[in-house]
Amino acid sequence: MSPEQVALVRDSVRAMGPRMDAVADEFYRRVFARDPSLRAMFAGDLVTQRRKFADELQAIVTAIPDIGAFLDRARLLGARHSGYGVRTGHYRQFRDLLLETFAAELGDAWTEELAVAWHRAYDMVAEAMMMGVPRSTGASFFTR
Numbered sequence: 001m002s003p004e005q006v007a008l009v010r011d012s013v014r015a016m017g018p019r020m021d022a023v024a025d026e027f028y029r030r031v032f033a034r035d036p037s038l039r040a041m042f043a044g045d046l047v048t049q050r051r052k053f054a055d056e057l058q059a060i061v062t063a064i065p066d067i068g069a070f071l072d073r074a075r076l077l078g079a080r081h082s083g084y085g086v087r088t089g090h091y092r093q094f095r096d097l098l099l100e101t102f103a104a105e106l107g108d109a110w111t112e113e114l115a116v117a118w119h120r121a122y123d124m125v126a127e128a129m130m131m132g133v134p135r136s137t138g139a140s141f142f143t144r
């Protein structure tokens, strides 16, 4: 990611900040509408989960410039996700729906440049998360 792309993502996170709860709500609505079988994976309280997801996403994309801290955080998160039963294909599903949600939320502010920047940021996060998965189950977007 270029420094400009990192800044674009960071600025959009700030812009959505006050509405992030509603954005996360809409995101999970889309996730379960597209693939109702995923609902059973979320055993805990969804309101809390939405907040955790939004907080973590904001923290992790903001940490991208500090690559060491970013990788440590993402690998640990990815290792936990492996335990939740999350696999490579799920990350792709989440990416497409997350970007669709942001596009709907931001309207005209969702430019082509911002879409490309978010695509890269999400792939970095997902790749780093998958690096935290024990080798036998680990996978990559780019090697499949």
Ligand code: HEM
Residues within 6 Å of the ligand: 038, 041, 042, 043, 044, 045, 049, 052, 053, 056, 057, 060, 077, 080, 081, 084, 086, 087, 090, 091, 092, 094, 125, 126
């Ligand atoms: C950018 C990618 C993602 C981020 C930032 C993220 C963030 C989080 C966070 C912060 C939690 C709370 C527990 C913890 O910290 O370990 C969590 C739980 C969880 N996530 Fe994710 N997640 C991501 C991708 C995914 C994907 C692709 C799936 C696939 C379905 C998924 C499924 C789950 C499940 C099943 C739980 C446990 C829910 C429960 O216990 O009720 N996540 N996620």
